[in-house]
Amino acid sequence: MGETTTATETDPGAGGAPPRRRHRTTLLVAVSVTAVAAVAVVGRLGLGGGAGQPPGALPRAGSTVAVTRTTLTERTEVEGELGYGAEIPLPVRATGTVTWLPEPGATAGRGETLLRVDDRPVVLLYGTLPMYRELGRTQAPAATGTPGPETGTDGTETGKGGTGTGAGPGKATAPPPADPAPPAPVPLRGMDVLQFESNLAALGYTGFTVDEEFTAGTERAVRRWQRSLGLPETGRIGLGDVVYASGRVRLGRPGVRPGQPAGENTLSFTGSSRKVTVQASAEEVSWATRGTAVTVTLPDGRTVAGEVAGVGRTASAPEGGQAGAPPTVPVTVTVADQRALGRLESGPVTVAYVGRERAGVLAVPVAALVALAEGGHGLETDDGRFVAARTGLFADGKVEVSGPEVREGLKVRIPK
CATH class of the missing domain: 2.40.30.170 (Efflux pump adaptor protein, beta barrel domain)
Structure with missing residues (x-):
């Protein structure tokens, strides 16, 4: 009482x-x-x-x-x-071997490394939407046109399964249609893109519009960010490269040791x-x-x-x-x-x-x-x-x- x-x-x-x-x-x-x-x-x-x-x-x-x-x-x-407060597991999606862990009680903010998996940093960003897909520019699906006419060994058109000629004597054969140009890249869209771009801009990497589109400008900024982290400059963000939290976190006692595989209970956190x-x-x-x-x-x-x-x-x-x-x-x-x-x-x-x-x-x-x-x-x-x-x-x-x-x-x- x-x-x-x-x-x-x-x-x-x-x-x-x-x-x-x-x-x-x-x-x-x-x-x-x-x-x-x-x-x-x-x-x-x-x-x-x-x-x-x-x-x-x-x-x-x-x-x-x-x-x-x-x-x-x-x-x-x-x-x-x-x-x-109570410790909450971090949603670590990286796969591989844990190669570095922070000391319990350490704090981390936006852009700072939470842990390393296969010697790659897993970085903290701010947001409420969890990382659920890879981010980057995507290709449009390949165009599927109607196949052109088949030709015989002498260069004349043939009907499907037949050997007749498609033109009379003395007439030129029409050239085959040119291959279509490859489709232009289209930007990935979504609220997760907006959340990521907001963090990228807050870290000082600009040159793009903060919106729901992952554009060429976003890709260039990602390459610069990856260079600063010592990562290959792919311009794409892997599913396990970042972890989102609502703000600065205080890291708890890890659930694994270096040398063990990363998993759901690899690391926990509380508010700072x-x-x-x-x-x-x-x-x-x-x-x-x-x-x-x-x-x-x-x-x-x-x-x-x-x-x-x-x-x-x-x-x-x-x-x-x-x-x-x-x-x-x-x-x-x-x-x-x-x-x-x-x-x-x-x-x-x-x-x-x-x-x-x-x-x-x-x-x-x-x-x-x-x-x-x-x-x-x-x-x-x-x-x-x-x-x-x-x-x-x-x-x-x-x-x-x-x-x-x-x-x-x-x-x-x-x-x-």
């Missing part, structure tokens, strides 16, 4: 926000019942309040505080794991940005919607801003197989400011999200509540009267209050 913590935003001039404290989720349900006991404990300890107290300190028993209008925010904490994975209870995952802002607390106590980027659609049994534990759903949280994470690459973290929030409500410190003889709760005014007060949200040492006589600015006492 996660833990629930609360935070509040105080009005300007209210002396700052009180320090955060953690409460179990079950305590939040029962806190209204135990408020009087809590008040008694605070009174006996003589915590906070009075002149010379630091900003945000709890009010001292016997002191007077004002009812303020503020925003109360309840925050719930769940445990998460910082890392790069660190993220947090939370195994959220399937019963309480409604808080996790794409774009929800959260706060991530790192192992050293520092906090960074995060945002929910994805929520799994399949619930699974929690790790450890705890009896009676609810199934969990994976929630991915991204951190925009990667530099704020420092050098930490993995480890346990805490993710806090807003559970409930009440804006513009009247609130007092929880310690100001008193139990009324007729039942319920109330507040003691500075002139000794008691006024009934209905309680609402409890958050970070404050409680939402309302009632006919409860108004902003009302001075109330912290009971001794």
